[in-house]
Amino acid sequence: MQRALDALENLIDETLSPRYNPLYCLGAICVFFLWVLLVSGVYLFVFYKIGSPYESVKTITENQWMIGAFFRGMHRYSADGLVFFALLHLSREFIRGRFRHGRWTQWVTGVLTLGVIWTTGVIGYWMVWDQRSQLVAELSSKLLDYLPIFGESLSIAFTTPELVTNLFFLIALFLHLTLPVLLFIFIWLHVMRVTKPRIHPPRPVYAGVAVSLAFMAVFAPVKSLLPANTDKIISVIGIDWFYLFIYPMLNSAPAWLSWLTISASTAVLIAVPWIFPKKRPAPAAIKTENCSGCAVCREECPYSAIFIRPSGPDAGTAEVIPSRCASCGICVGSCAFNAVDFPIKRHEDIMAEISAKVLGAGNKGPFKLFFACSHISGLDHAFAGHAGPDMRQAGLIKLPCAGMVNAGWIEYALKLGAGNVVILGCKEGAGWYRTGNTLLSERVAMLSDKDNASRVSVHLTSRLTEKTLHERISAVNEGVRLTGDV
Amino acid sequence: MFKKALKCLAAVIALAAPLAVVLFFSESDYGFYDPQSAVLKLSIKHAGHRTVECDDMQILKEEAERYRAMIKDTKSAKMKLKKLGSCSRGRNPVYVELYADERLLVSGSFEAGGWTKDGASFIYGKYPIAPGKRRVVVKMRDSGQSDAFDYSFSKEVEFEAGRLRVVKFDETGKKIFVQQAP
Numbered sequence: 001m002q003r004a005l006d007a008l009e010n011l012i013d014e015t016l017s018p019r020y021n022p023l024y025c026l027g028a029i030c031v032f033f034l035w036v037l038l039v040s041g042v043y044l045f046v047f048y049k050i051g052s053p054y055e056s057v058k059t060i061t062e063n064q065w066m067i068g069a070f071f072r073g074m075h076r077y078s079a080d081g082l083v084f085f086a087l088l089h090l091s092r093e094f095i096r097g098r099f100r101h102g103r104w105t106q107w108v109t110g111v112l113t114l115g116v117i118w119t120t121g122v123i124g125y126w127m128v129w130d131q132r133s134q135l136v137a138e139l140s141s142k143l144l145d146y147l148p149i150f151g152e153s154l155s156i157a158f159t160t161p162e163l164v165t166n167l168f169f170l171i172a173l174f175l176h177l178t179l180p181v182l183l184f185i186f187i188w189l190h191v192m193r194v195t196k197p198r199i200h201p202p203r204p205v206y207a208g209v210a211v212s213l214a215f216m217a218v219f220a221p222v223k224s225l226l227p228a229n230t231d232k233i234i235s236v237i238g239i240d241w242f243y244l245f246i247y248p249m250l251n252s253a254p255a256w257l258s259w260l261t262i263s264a265s266t267a268v269l270i271a272v273p274w275i276f277p278k279k280r281p282a283p284a285a286i287k288t289e290n291c292s293g294c295a296v297c298r299e300e301c302p303y304s305a306i307f308i309r310p311s312g313p314d315a316g317t318a319e320v321i322p323s324r325c326a327s328c329g330i331c332v333g334s335c336a337f338n339a340v341d342f343p344i345k346r347h348e349d350i351m352a353e354i355s356a357k358v359l360g361a362g363n364k365g366p367f368k369l370f371f372a373c374s375h376i377s378g379l380d381h382a383f384a385g386h387a388g389p390d391m392r393q394a395g396l397i398k399l400p401c402a403g404m405v406n407a408g409w410i411e412y413a414l415k416l417g418a419g420n421v422v423i424l425g426c427k428e429g430a431g432w433y434r435t436g437n438t439l440l441s442e443r444v445a446m447l448s449d450k451d452n453a454s455r456v457s458v459h460l461t462s463r464l465t466e467k468t469l470h471e472r473i474s475a476v477n478e479g480v481r482l483t484g485d486v
Numbered sequence: 487m488f489k490k491a492l493k494c495l496a497a498v499i500a501l502a503a504p505l506a507v508v509l510f511f512s513e514s515d516y517g518f519y520d521p522q523s524a525v526l527k528l529s530i531k532h533a534g535h536r537t538v539e540c541d542d543m544q545i546l547k548e549e550a551e552r553y554r555a556m557i558k559d560t561k562s563a564k565m566k567l568k569k570l571g572s573c574s575r576g577r578n579p580v581y582v583e584l585y586a587d588e589r590l591l592v593s594g595s596f597e598a599g600g601w602t603k604d605g606a607s608f609i610y611g612k613y614p615i616a617p618g619k620r621r622v623v624v625k626m627r628d629s630g631q632s633d634a635f636d637y638s639f640s641k642e643v644e645f646e647a648g649r650l651r652v653v654k655f656d657e658t659g660k661k662i663f664v665q666q667a668p
Binding site for chain 2: 012014015016022076077080081084085135142145148151152153155156159160208211212215216220230231232233234235236237238239240241242248251
């Protein structure tokens with residue numbers, strides 16, 4: 001699955017460029033759909049009448065010079081797009097394994113958000129009161145009647161037309177308007193532990209999504225079916241599979257089976273971080289004696305896992321919350337005082353590795369030291385398989401994230417005699433640890449000797465092959481810029 | 487130039503792919519019922535007899551009398567509310583059998599509603615049926631007796647394709663009936 005996703009991402013990267021690849025901003029696209037839903041929903045709310053739901057929706061759709069139909073289409077298609085992109089977002093994070101350890105809160109709140117989106121959407125279908133709404137209302141009642149919390153049977157309310165009162169539409173409208181509040185709370189919880197969450201996609205992506213929605217709203221306008229009629233059976237109708245996928249089952253299976261399916265699948269989805277566990281890598285820790293309290297690590301930690309102690313003997317120094325730490329090492333790169341103890345790869349070990357690689361190369365030509373994110377696919381293969389003469393003059397130090405590269409290490413490598421330092425990070429927009437790859441230019445800017453900066457290059461890529469590695473080495477030798485260079 | 491055009495085409499495809507998925511799944515047909523069949527709906531709300539027959543009003547009256555006498559003699563008294571609740575409010579389940587041309591569509595006991603099983607029983611179900619004239623028979627028991635039926639109904643009903651007929655219970659007239667479409 002990882003490979004298939006890599007291939008798909010690469011394909012879109014090549015056509016749209018990584019910056020505008022929608023797969024790298026799926027969550028942000030979902031937020032955009034929510035804004036469209038809000039704006040179009042306000043418009044529909046102004047003209048919606050509880051006393052005559054079907055007629056008012058029909059009037060909005062047919063008697064407003066296309067404006068009402070356009071807003072209705074935008075509302076419906078953005079609701080569908082929201083579910084589709086939320087599912088893509090969920091699947092991508094699952095395939096990438098980004099749901100474990102400190103990220104469980106994002107995963108769980110994401111699943112709950114999807115649940116609220118689904119409930120809100122289903123209730124939205126009640127409000128049109130056409131045949132589809134009738135079916136959805138009847139089958140929803142069948143489901144709810146199974147719970148022993150309602151004094152009256154809800155299904156019986158849909159037996160004959162006179163039993164369907166305005167109160168039903170008032171409740172539907174109330175729920176459809178209030179549940180989104182819950183939605184925004186869940187989204188807030190979803191991004192609460194994320195530093196600088198990406199909630200706005202790049203403008204071209206905005207434009208692409210907006211144009212697509214408008215295209216669908218104009219060329220495939222949303223229409224009501226025949227008005228609800230409790231005396232007639234509903235045989236074959238078009239249903240919205242993004243929201244009503246459970247209804248065919250509800251129609252044919254007993255309510256207990258539907259509840260079992262819904263609860264079991266929700267429970268499994270929520271429990272994914274614990275169903276697929278992985279040994280937690282050791283978290284970072286702060287060496288208090290070295291910490292100056294500059295708070296750069298706190299600012300750069302992508303998961304809000306670092307805070308500055310407000311009181312106590314070590315007040316003013318940084319502290320890591322181990323349960324939130326993703327062990328990316330970005331705090332190591334941000335610290336100019338060697339105040340972060342990172343057990344996975346300690347500062348001292350990396351310094352020793354740099355010495356061994358640079359000094360071990362001898363005097364056979366300018367040595368190129370590569371610091372690379374270990375999540376770049378093909379990395380080991382590219383370095384192991386490349387046997388060209390230039391390769392004998394190149395060394396690789398793998399890190400959990402390229403954002404871990406510390407300016408001090410670069411200076412040390414150059415001081416020892418390395419000709420060039422190359423940092424290989426994840427593609428733009430697709431950082432394994434969110435912002436790690438966006439900090440690389442800052443790491444180079446932190447170099448105290450500005451002349452050294454010309455000998456450092458940063459390259460963002462998702463995949464490395466022998467060929468691309470060779471091209472990279474040649475480009476460094478010739479001082480040429482390649483696609484992906486920062 | 488060709489490369490640029492190819493890129494544009496690829497961008498359009500990248501945009502059109504999710505668009506096509508959304509459009510397709512946004513409204514695809516599904517058959518819930520055979521359009522050539524009719525449906526018999528059973529929709530009854532009825533409270534079964536109480537499991538314990540006791541006179542709530544008499545108990546309340548007696549307790550109020552005791553309270554009045556005690557407060558007159560002692561100037562202080564406590565109402566024994568527990569005593570008022572000693573009479574079980576539970577109701578018998580409602581048992582229903584529904585036949586169409588002697589074919590049993592449903593038979594079952596429907597528990598009284600509420601946490602303490604003191605509310606009405608709700609019987610609801612939809613049963614596809616072939617169009618034509620069918621004899622609909624409904625038998626219902628609410629007294630908790632094991633053999634006798636307290637209400638029964640039998641009538642020849644015309645079923646049209648694509649239409650519904652609803653079996654209901656008239657609480658005022660205490661009888662089962664089939665509602666005809668207007």
